[in-house]
Amino acid sequence: MARVLVGVKRVIDYAVKIRVKPDKTGVVTEGVKHSMNPFDEIAIEEAVRMKEKKFAQEVIAVSCGPAQSQETIRTALAMGADRGIHVEISGPEYESLQPIHVSKILAKLAQEEKADIVLVGKQAIDDDCNQTAQMIAGVLDWPAGTFCSKIEHGQGDLTITREIDGGLETIKIKTPAVLSADLRLNEPRYATLPNIMKAKKKQIKKMTPKDLGVDTSPRIEVVSVEDPPVRQSGSILPDVDTLITKLKEAGHVK
Amino acid sequence: MFSTCSRVLKTNANFASILHRFESTLVIAEHNNEILSPITQNALAAATKIGGDITVLVAGTKCSSASEALTKAPGVAKVIVAEGDAFKGFTPESITPLVLATHKQLNFSHIIAGASAFGKALLPRIAAKLDVSPASDVIEIKSPDTFVRTIYAGNAVQTIKMKDNVKIISVRGTAFKPVSTEGGSAKIETAPAGDYKCNLVEFIKQELSKSDRPELASAKVVVSGGRGLKSGENFQILYTLADKLNAAVGASRAAVDAGYVPNDMQVGQTGKIVAPDLYIAVGISGAIQHLAGMKDSKTIVAINKDPDAPIFQVADYGLVADLFKVVPEMNEKL
Numbered sequence: 001m002a003r004v005l006v007g008v009k010r011v012i013d014y015a016v017k018i019r020v021k022p023d024k025t026g027v028v029t030e031g032v033k034h035s036m037n038p039f040d041e042i043a044i045e046e047a048v049r050m051k052e053k054k055f056a057q058e059v060i061a062v063s064c065g066p067a068q069s070q071e072t073i074r075t076a077l078a079m080g081a082d083r084g085i086h087v088e089i090s091g092p093e094y095e096s097l098q099p100i101h102v103s104k105i106l107a108k109l110a111q112e113e114k115a116d117i118v119l120v121g122k123q124a125i126d127d128d129c130n131q132t133a134q135m136i137a138g139v140l141d142w143p144a145g146t147f148c149s150k151i152e153h154g155q156g157d158l159t160i161t162r163e164i165d166g167g168l169e170t171i172k173i174k175t176p177a178v179l180s181a182d183l184r185l186n187e188p189r190y191a192t193l194p195n196i197m198k199a200k201k202k203q204i205k206k207m208t209p210k211d212l213g214v215d216t217s218p219r220i221e222v223v224s225v226e227d228p229p230v231r232q233s234g235s236i237l238p239d240v241d242t243l244i245t246k247l248k249e250a251g252h253v254k
Numbered sequence: 255m256f257s258t259c260s261r262v263l264k265t266n267a268n269f270a271s272i273l274h275r276f277e278s279t280l281v282i283a284e285h286n287n288e289i290l291s292p293i294t295q296n297a298l299a300a301a302t303k304i305g306g307d308i309t310v311l312v313a314g315t316k317c318s319s320a321s322e323a324l325t326k327a328p329g330v331a332k333v334i335v336a337e338g339d340a341f342k343g344f345t346p347e348s349i350t351p352l353v354l355a356t357h358k359q360l361n362f363s364h365i366i367a368g369a370s371a372f373g374k375a376l377l378p379r380i381a382a383k384l385d386v387s388p389a390s391d392v393i394e395i396k397s398p399d400t401f402v403r404t405i406y407a408g409n410a411v412q413t414i415k416m417k418d419n420v421k422i423i424s425v426r427g428t429a430f431k432p433v434s435t436e437g438g439s440a441k442i443e444t445a446p447a448g449d450y451k452c453n454l455v456e457f458i459k460q461e462l463s464k465s466d467r468p469e470l471a472s473a474k475v476v477v478s479g480g481r482g483l484k485s486g487e488n489f490q491i492l493y494t495l496a497d498k499l500n501a502a503v504g505a506s507r508a509a510v511d512a513g514y515v516p517n518d519m520q521v522g523q524t525g526k527i528v529a530p531d532l533y534i535a536v537g538i539s540g541a542i543q544h545l546a547g548m549k550d551s552k553t554i555v556a557i558n559k560d561p562d563a564p565i566f567q568v569a570d571y572g573l574v575a576d577l578f579k580v581v582p583e584m585n586e587k588l
Contacts, residue, residue: 123524143452165371237573
């Protein structure tokens with residue numbers, strides 16, 4: 001049976017309207033509601049289902065970030081992960097943390113924990129990078145099943161349905177493997193109160209990138225973060241005829 | 255002693271700037287063994303902005319038509335072709351070692367592809383093998399090491415300076431005007447030989463949605479439907495409208511999740527990013543995640559019966575009306 005390592009990230013909640021800092025160094029994160037990256041919820045859900053189907057024996061949730069990342073790990077534990085690993089990174093070191101660093105950390109942990117499957121969300125909704133799974137696979141020289149909408153388990157292999165530009169694609173990959181969850185993979189469960197209570201007793205191991213021998217010095221410098229250009233407000237038209245006239249005037253319709 | 259140090263530093267800085275003037279970029283072409291994907295032409299435009307030599311790599315089981323087209327793209331110096339069964343399904347596991355071998359031979363300063371499903375799956379794996387930090391979905395090139403990209407679903411714009419010696423970037427197709435595939439005269443070369451087949455992954459099949467309409471990501475006009483359409487059958491009125499406008503049809507996540515249309519029609523942060531001349535949003539409220547995929551459209555039209563729908567805040571023209579009345583009326587009058 002497989003051991004599954006799942007990467008979870010604490011991000012600003014998807015429903016929050018973010019604000020750019022006046023000094024243009026980033027976005028305001030203090031006092032803003034955070035939650036688990038939605039794609040990572042899907043990843044945890046899939047890992048827990050693997051366990052329920054007896055494909056996996058253990059699900060380990062990992063998060064890299066400041067002390068508050070432990071809440072994200074607790075959420076994963078309440079959803080059904082068995083134990084957590086918190087790789088503590090805070091302050092300026094966290095500000096400049098990139099998928100390259102996270103992928104090295106997760107790759108190292110995958111080896112240490114003897115994981116057969118590493119599962120992460122396809123992208124984090126804050127940096128919108130969509131890199132970590134691919135990079136973990138690159139570091140480990142494992143095959144990757146990216147943007148998964150279906151994962152079927154075979155003997156030493158996985159059959160993956162991937163969401164690609166024109167439709168869907170099916171590939172078969174050998175384990176150990178790295179997978180990234182797309183939106184359509186599953187519908188994550190809610191953590192129930194009894195499970196939240198139980199999760200408090202589960203173990204979270206604390207470590208640092210140094211313990212794992214991973215250098216987190218920044219490879220990309222953020223020069224500035226600014227608001228996107230604001231669109232000029234438009235007008236509400238009374239009827240279809242006016243709309244068609246406007247579109248004709250603008251040359252959109254002949 | 256200090257002066258010697260500073261002199262050495264200065265020479266180094268000069269040396270670095272000289273290197274900068276000799277950029278050489280590898281563009282990884284995307285194609286389907288029959289035709290070149292249009293996003294490759296956008297990626298070439300980005301490569302042109304960086305300056306310096308441009309080499310294009312075409313890998314696949316059948317590369318002749320894509321590589322032929324690319325030799326005619328202005329600015330391309332060389333088209334490197336790797337044809338073989340190893341590249342069936344264009345798996346990153348087989349293309350990565352090919353790119354590494356090509357890079358070893360020619361030592362590129364930049365490796366670029368379009369930020370499509372293909373480019374997104376491939377580039378970070380290459381970056382990991384080269385131990386460099388890649389940049390995704392770049393929308394502007396300020397200099398050979400400074401790039402602009404969006405974060406937080408397009409709600410903030412980040413300017414970044416990449417410090418690694420090889421810059422690996424995927425580019426947002428809609429942000430770069432495609433280069434033509436006429437007038438150029440690049441030479442074709444064969445890629446470095448090697449065993450690129452990866453036994454860890456096997457391509458099984460693709461199921462592509464068939465459509466006679468223009469491709470969503472590059473269409474001039476896009477008509478999109480959301481939850482307001484209420485069913486898959488009702489999308490028919492949008493298809494009719496799209497046909498009248500020669501438009502592609504898109505959808506919000508709500509419409510995809512409800513099963514009205516397939517996933518590959520989704521426009522938004524996690525679906526496709528489009529920037530057509532005209533975007534008509536029908537029965538779409540305009541959640542942050544949807545706006546991320548379409549707010550760079552030239553003209554936005556919103557049709558929604560809820561006057562408070564956020565989509566009206568970005569729309570140039572809005573109709574507060576029942577879509578089931580208004581869209582058929584448009585179909586009739588167009």
